[in-house]
Amino acid sequence: MAKSEGFLERHHFLLRRLHSLTGVVPIGMFLMVHLTTNASIVWGRINGHDGLEGADAAVATFQHEVNFIHSLPALILIEIFGLWLPIAFHSVLGVIYATSSKPNNDRYAYQDNWRYTLQRISGYVGVLFIFYHVATLRWGWSFLIPGGTEWSAEYAASTMAAALQGSTDGFRLGGLLVSAFYMVGVSLLVFHLANGLWTAAISWGLTVSESAQKRWGQVCFVIGVGLMLAAWSAVLGFATLDAASAREVETNMLEKAAAADGDGAAPEHAASHDEDSDHTGG
Amino acid sequence: MTVATTNGTAKRTAAANSRKVRFRIKRCDGPNKLVRWETFELTIAKGENVISCLQKIAANPVTTEGKRSTPVVWDCSCLEEVCGSCTMVINGQARQSCSALIDVIAPDDGDTVTLEPMSKFPVIRDLWVDRSRMFDALKRVKAWVPIDGTYDLGAGPRERPEEQAVRYALSECMTCGCCLEACPQFELAEDESEWDKSFIGAQALSQARLFNLHETGAQLKGDRLETLMGPDGVSECGNAQNCVKVCPKHIPLTESIAAVGRSTTIHAISKWFSGK
Amino acid sequence: MTQQQRVIVVGGGLAGLAGSARMAEAGLAVDLFSLVPVKRSHSVCAQGGINACNEVARQQGYSEYEHFDETIYGGDFLADQHPVLEMANWAPRIIDLLDRMGVPFNRTAEGYRDLRLFGGSLFKRTHFSGATTGQQLLYALDEQVRRLEADGAVTKYESWEFLRPILADGADGPRCVGIVAQDLRTMQIRAFRADAVVMATGGAGLVFGKSTNSVICTGAALARCYQAGAAYANPEMIQVHPTAVPGADKLRLMSESARGEGGRVWVPRKKGDSRPAREIPEAERLYFLEEKYPKYGNIVPRDIATREIFDICVNQHMGVDGGNQVYLDLTHKDPEYLTRKLGGIMDIYQKFVGVDPRHEPMKIFPGVHYSMGGLWTQYTAGSYAPSEPQPAHVSGTETACDAEIGRGMLPGAPNNMMTNIEGLYAFGEVNFAFHGANRLGANALLSCIFDGLFSGVGVANYIRDGAPSTAPAESIPQSVFDSAVGAESSRQKAITDTAIGGDHADETNPYIIAKEMGEEMTAGCTVVREEARLQKTLDRIAELRDRWSRMKLADGATWTNQSLSFARSVGDMLAVADAMASGAKARKESRGAHYRIDYPDRDDAKFMKTTFVTYDAGEGRARVEHREVRAELVAPRARTYGKVDKEEPAKAEAAAAGV
Incomplete structure (x- = not known):
């Protein structure tokens, strides 16, 4: 422990700046893409997809997006080095740094000071949320999901909806809790990102004057509002999705894909997917 | 009377x-x-x-x-x-x-x-209370202009009124400590040996900027920035920005913090590429 | 030498810091003592600026010599003239030095140092940094001393109180070899050895209760030297600043720069006119300074402005709202200009009075501000020796003397600013050397820094070549130091013992005694003085000293006992008050700040003399003598500042001709 403190001190500035940097790139960038993708469960309804309309189009759009991600080569390496390690780095250092905080909002109830405290709270909650999110949906720790549904990349929307609802056929109490946790989690993470973009610009010295800080703050606010809308649409979109009819759309897409490949084994592959060890899911 | x-x-x-x-x-x-x-x-x-x-x-x-x-x-x-x-x-x-x-x-x-x-x-x-730590911080950031001595060697550098206005605002700091008292990142350190272990605070950061802005004072800019890149330095700021709101002299402390942030960014990059 | 030679500096204001820096550079180990962290010293309160001849003024006919002449004239010919000449000659060099230290002097568009007009001069010769020039200069010197402290050349003892000088037998009487001081936190009393001691402890405004001074300006340090045998010169010369804002705890200065930047002093012409200032038309305002002094107008020297304001309010009852206040009006100036040039004092007024002086005229009244008098000091005259004293210098004519270093005082002379006790020096406001009977605005910062820089060299030379070279403080027997500490410990014990038992009464309450002293001194010994009233003041001081000797302390703590420190100081302040009133009573004339209604004229024949006060330990009272002023450079002349006196023009002319 003493050794690691020495390391932290010796490389303090570099680690601090990397901490700030990883928050923006890749984590912040990823979050923006991720939320936009997931929000397709709402904007997909408006756009339509492949002749489908309404919720079906949204399910298909989302599935299409997921399929694209899963078609990336060496996805697991991208995930480990582009996401999980940066997130782990940002989280661990963030928690260490946040322990030096002595919030004093009772005495100095300025808006900036509240954002300071919320940045730390959102960091703590965000770490828990991301862990839960990735563990349950990516690492298959389905015992943490009420109803035990395991997320599947081929049945992306329906399994997501089931995870949020606590069952494959409508809301259960456990599902309500999970959905609420998602709402809180993503909201705090979006705040954390938007506010983090604002503070990062100060830390790096991009915005020096008070007016520049104010202007950039307005930009960050707009970014935050946009992402917040995307995040809420995604959570609410999946939480209110009819899992059974979504699964029908997804099955159809799998069959179509199999037909296009000219290989009759495709449905079988899809059916057997749930039992496979899931190393290509998203 | x-x-x-x-x-x-x-x-x-x-x-x-x-x-x-x-x-x-x-x-x-x-x-x-x-x-x-x-x-x-x-x-x-x-x-x-x-x-x-x-x-x-x-x-x-x-x-x-x-x-x-x-x-x-x-x-x-x-x-x-x-x-x-x-x-x-x-x-x-x-x-x-x-x-x-x-x-x-x-x-x-x-x-x-x-x-x-x-x-x-x-x-x-x-x-x-004992605010010696604030004066010690001024030593740590070398908050002075390194002149050759107190003998008459002619005038100092000329300065535009706008530059003077910036320096004057920073130079009004009376080391009162309001910015530190209100800062959620600045903590009590009873013992002198603990003073450089936690955030140095807006006061010293702003003073470092003040002397970096002076033509002769800038000779020590590198030293100041190196100190402020340490574990108690500028990156400990959490941007709560209480400092600037409680400062009785209305010193633009958050601008100073950002300015030091910029200087350290440039200093670190330049050091990485040029080795100094 | 095995042991480095040491000097002690008591006081960390401009004089103490400048001296510390200069002496540390000369290779002395400097121990710097201060009641407060030196960055919080009273110099921080100076607002307006610092005077020096400059190129702009020079090309209009101004010169260092004229600065000197103005200062002598402003001081009503009471100052010894040689030191003043040297100071004026050094002024431009000091500005340059401060500039190099990074003082953010206000700048012109082209980047040169900006200048403003100040009292007692018709030339812009005052350099400034907003309206907090003292703060900026103090910080610059504080930074330099911090640099030396980081190098190990200066050791600071902050929150330490100077209790007494330690004297040993020297070749010609006593010699100062150290001090006794007390840590105000732990209350530890200990002796410090030094080859020389420099007092730089400032003024004594607190003797008057409420003044423009900081609460640390008690005069106790001066009193402790005075009671140990140092002579106190011109104690009666107390500057009452014309423009202060009365407050419950102190009088807050409104800088002379407010008038220098165009501020106008007025009252309604109609007595009891209760209209708000803005509704009173121009024609119905009495700009009494401008009417009486058309040449200088609002920028007449302080003693004159003070007396005129006092006269308008107290004698003519024409004060605003019938009270003791007049308007100081800047509302005709651009608010942005005022913020840029006078922001510091605009803020003070707004914060403490709650009115924005950019839009409403300020209400002000005179307040005790500066001690021209102080510890008596010596010097070695410089090379300028005219065959006879010169008449008034006329701007633009050839000066009687150039501005070379050493014309006024001999640089490096060991006796420069040494008191009558060998090895005990006095720098800055605590000495009497530069301002005579009245100090010109923006000359205080100059005299403090000048003392430190110029006379610091003399201290180093004294230590190197004088008595300490053969008998360093280190060689003085320990018993000398032990007995000094013992005396202070006993004095303390006698005071703290009173905290136990007994009843509390106003009669013996040191805070009440101090308050009554302040009220008495203000009433009897400030703007207007008179024989019988001064005697009453002296009687009151004697009574207060008696009560003080029976004082009861409210706190017997052995840790951080501020009450003890305060109560002890009150006794010393009473000794200062006694010297002031005694000096005032003995000076049967009017000169500068000292105005006797029973002797309204200046009397050069009898009183162009320094009041030289020594402490009579047996009587516990001041012993007053008068000593010749060295006035070999400028001949005295009537100090009228071009006054137009409608009633008595003949008298003013007579005064001008008569001296």
Whole structure:
């Protein structure tokens, strides 16, 4: 422990700046893409997809997006080095740094000071949320999901909806809790990102004057509002999705894909997917 | 002058406005001694401030319970809000007690004013705290212009009025410590050996910027930035920005922090590429 | 030498810091003592600026010599003239030095140092940094001393109180070899050895209760030297600043720069006119300074402005709202200009009075501000020795003397600013050397820094070549130091013992005694003085000293006992008050700040003399003598500042001709 403190001190500035940097790139960038993708469960309804309309189009759009991600080569390496390690780095250092905080909002109830405290709270909650999110949906720790549904990349929307609802056929109490946790989690993470973009610009010295800080703050606010809308649409979109009819759309897409490949084994592959060890899911 | 304060106008208004105000004071006889609260009640005339009230208490230190206590110990000097001495926590917020007018902070009869010592510095006694750490921080960031000596060697560098205006604003810092008291990242460090272990605070950062802005002062810019890239340096700032709001001199402390942030960014990159 | 030679500096204001820096550079180990962290010293309160001849003024006919002449004339010919000449000659060099230290002097559009007009001069010769020039200069010197402290050349003892000088037998009487000081936190009393001691402890405004001074300016340090045998010169010369804002705890200065930047002093012409200032038309305002002094107008020297304001309010009852206050009006100036040039004092007024002086005229009244008098000091005259004293210098004519270093005082002379006690020096406001009977605005910062820089060299030379070279402080027997500490410990014990038992009464309450002293001194010994009133003041002081000797302390703590420190100082302040009133009573004339209604004229024949006060330990009272002023450079002349006196023009002319 003493050794690691020495390391932290010796490389303090570099680690601090990397901490700030990883928050923006890749984590912040990823979050923006991720939320936009997931929000397709709402904007997909408006756009339509492949002749489908309404919720079906949204399910298909989302599935299409997921399929694209899963078609990336060496996805697991991208995930480990582009996401999980940066997130782990940002989280661990963030928690260490946040322990030096002595919030004093009772005495100095300025808006900036509240954002300071919320940045730390959102960091703590965000770490828990991301862990839960990735563990349950990516690492298959389905015992943490009420109803035990395991997320599947081929049945992306329906399994997501089931995870949020606590069952494959409508809301259960456990599902309500999970959905609420998602709402809180993503909201705090979006705040954390938007506010983090604002503070990062100060830390790096991009915005020096008070007016520049104010202007950039307005930009960050707009970014935050946009992402917040995307995040809420995604959570609410999946939480209110009819899992059974979504699964029908997804099955159809799998069959179509199999037909296009000219290989009759495709449905079988899809059916057997749930039992496979899931190393290509998203 | 007596003539000035006992003139007719002052007397009339004082009589019309005199009222009772209670002072709840956090007291402590010294390091490692028990903290206690004492309450004093005073008759307040128009135009009084916390200092004049503490002076009255010193002359007659009897609490509301009728118990004879001792004069409250506190730090003060200029009473014009320019020396920084009399900083304390008044009704929950750090500020100078000389400019804390009773008419403003406790406008009504029966109001209570709460006085506490600053919480981020070790208490010497009662409301007097030891702010040596702030002066030490000035040494750490080499807050001076390294001149050759005090002999006459001609004029200093010329300076545009806009540059002077920036430096003057920063140079008004009176080392009062409000920015540190209000900072959620700045913590109490009782022992001198702990001073460089946690955030150095806005005061020293702003002073480092002040001297980096001066043509001769900039000779030590590298040293200052190296110090401020350490574990107690600029990156410990959490951007709560309380500092700038409580600064009695309205010093643009958050701009200074950002400016030091920019300088360290450039310094680090340049050092990585050029090795110096 | 095995042991480095040491010097002690008491006081960390401009004089103490400048001296510390200069002496540390000369290779001395400097121990710097201060009641407060030096950055919080009273110099921080100076607002307006610092005077020096500059190129702009020079090309209009101004010169260092004229600065010197103005200062002598402003001081009503009471100052010894040689030191003043040297100071004026150094002024431009000091500005340059401060500039190099990074003082953010206000700048012109082209980047040169900006200048403003100040009292007692018709030339812009005052350099400034907003309206907090003292703060900026103090910080610059504080930074330099911090640099030396980081190098180990200066050791600071902050929150330490000077209790007494330690004297040993020297070749010609006592010699100062150290001090006794007390840590105000732990209350430890101990002796410090030094080859020389420099007092730089400032003024004594607190003797008057409320003044523009900081609460640390008690004069106790001066009193402790005075009671140990140092002579106190011109104690009666107390400057009452014309423009201060009365407050419950102190009088807050409104800088002379407010008038220098165009501020106008007025009252309604109609007595008892209760209309708000803005509703009173121009024609119905009495700009009494401008009417009486058309040449200088609002920028007449301080003693004159003070007396005129006092006269308008107290004698003519024409003060605003019938009270003791007049308007100081800047509302005709652009608010932005005022913020840029005078922001510091605009803020003070707004913060402490709650009215924006950019839009409402300020209400001000005179307040005790500066001690021209102080510890008596010596010097070695420089090379300028005219065959006879010169008449008034006329701007633009050839000066009687150039501005070379050493014309006024001999640089490096060991006796420069040494008191009558060998090895005990006095720098800055605590000495009497430069301002005579009245100090010109923006000359205080100059005299403090000048003392430190110029006379610091003399201290180093004294230590190197004088008595300490053969008998360093280290060689003085320990018993000398022990007995000094013992005396202070006993004095303290006698005071703290009173905290036990007994009843508390106003009669013996040191805070009440101090308050009564302030009220008495203000009433009897400020703007207007008179024989019988001064005697009453002296009687009151004697009574207060008696009460003080029976004082009862409210706190017997052995840790951080501020009450003890205060109560002890009150006794010393009473000794200062006694010297001031005694000096005032003995000076049966009017000169500068000292105005006797029973002797309204200046009397050069009898009183162009320094009041030289020594402490009579047996009587516990001041012993007053008068010593010749060295006035070999400028001949005295009537000090009228072009006054137009409608009633008595003949008298003013007679005064001008008569001296």
